Amino acid sequence: MTFNWPDIPFSGTEVDAFVVEYKALAQAIIDEYEIDNDKVIIMDKIERYLEEPYRDINFLKELLEGGLLYASFIIKQRSGGTGPGTDFIIGNSPLLNSLSSEQRGEFMRMLGCVFTKDAMAAAFNSSGNLLNGTPRSGLPLALINEVMNGATGDPGGNSPNNNNNPPTTFLEDMWNTLIGVDDSAIADWTDLGLIIQRIWFSMGNKAVGKIPDFMNIYLTGDGSQVTETSFTPQELADLKAGLQEAFDKGGMINNPAGASKGRVPRVEQFTPTSQQQFDFDMQAGDTAHIVRTYGTSLHLLLGTTIVIKDSSGNITSVHDDYDFIYGNESDRSDGSSPGEPITNVHNGSMYRLEGLNHSQVQNQVGAINFEASLLIEGFGGAAGRIGRSYIIKAHEQGKGTPFPIKVRF
């Protein structure tokens, strides 16, 4: 295991000696651990006696890395007593006070502070969206319009409405990505879209917050089946509630394959084949339903899916293939059921059946000017478009592996 040590912006005999000793001891500590599955500490004395936060070797490594800077600072203070840091005035910070955007983020990480774009969404949610129970739908928009772009009256504001200066910070880069000036980040799944999606998708139904994870599995995974073990109890409860929402709403909706194809029931019971009854673990009295989650909280997570109910009407399982008509789709022509292991994959129907190219598919369902999408479709719709643009771009690059979802409640 290799440490990623931060640079120490302090110098002196004592500090230098301490840093050397710290790093050597940290390595010796890590060597005490034995690892199973990269995560689980199996060494008895560690797992049994230590407080739980310090048993995971990877987490401990991060803590050791994060602790070096401040521990060194204490040594510096003890050796000098006074100086930058104690007699603080602006501009006299002991740390570099002029950083590039990348350096700034790295500095925060040195302190152990999370400053990734992904974590900004986490911090945002932690500040009000998730912890107090009530979703605050206006906050993501405020985040974009006012915080990331500079608030009205902020002398440093960089609103594109009144300032066309080139961007200088990654926050501004994010804004330019959003408004389409520079969409290079769109090509990187780990970048902006993930933040936007997590901001949006995590606000209400916890199961919906799985969308970025599922898309990541689709883009980088091996097609392995996802089951209920991939969900937290809260996510499972919300997933079930979201499915029930579709049953409760009922009625007719536009055909998800296109409004021109007429309207279809949101929920439709069907008679499963014997193979499907087996695959869906159905018992006597159980019923099978096609559920089109469009217009419900789950529509970006599951789309059209299969739900099994028991004789009392309780939802017992959901079966789906995580695939895309604008990406890759599972090929069930062999008679296998959604949710079961996928043996064949083919191009999505927009390419395979409609004969569209990637540019045409993008125009129909994927990336358009985000700002326009925001105005027309709302934040959720715009976030969905960002997500779809990834899928289309990934397909263009030969990426995207559908995977089955089989969740038993």
Place this chain on the structure above:
Amino acid sequence: MYTDRYKIAIEGHLDTHLETINSTKDFISIGSSLEAFNLYKFSDTMNIIPAPIQSGAGSTLSRFIGRIPSPVVGTASSHIKDPKIGGELTNLKAIHEYRDSVAKAMLISILDGDSKRTTTIGVGSTASKVSVFFNCLKKVGIGTTGSNLTFRDYSSKPWNNWNDSVGVCTPTSISRSNNVAIVTTTPAHGMTTSFDDWGIIMNLNTGIATSFNISTSSYPNGVPVTIIDADTFSYNNVGINTPTTAVVGIASIQVGWGGTSNDLHTYLT
């Protein structure tokens, strides 16, 4: 400036106390440049008890951070948690405390003696320092024998010397206002202003005076004090406002990690 909004955006990252520098530049300004002021310090400046696992809201946050290990798995069934569940190791404030605990453990392991006020590296072997490190992070344990082992080695660092008293003083009067207690001693308390790592364990004898006492089960190395003058010091103490009252008792003088001298100020542009 709409500092509240900026605070929402940045607080989770800085993960530390955000200090108000002046009335016009509170936390951060975002525009053509970014300015951030920050102050980092140990969340507990006196004690060495390792931060235990935390539960609650942070477990939700962790799923979005995606970097905190969820499988906290031990052989004892009570420690087994579903690796797929976010885990309880999660919120940023908790991470701060975990990091503090590790930094303290490293300082104690590396430095000589009780590791207080020194920069001298101890002469022990690496193996012995590793042992001290783990000893710092051990649970209390239960009992003393058999399967009910006391996990910590109380005959070794840090438990054998960290909470040692460095002296005593004699409070003769005390008052409390806005949850701050002010103590007068006779003779002088002896804590010099050359250091800002002093702490106190109050042990007063009777009546309302006992409400000023410090529980060593909660604060085994006492609570930090602010030196007012040679005969007077103050410490945070929650309770009703109390006029100056003559008291009888004793106070143990302790030494911790340090006060404002360990404030790591940062200023980023």
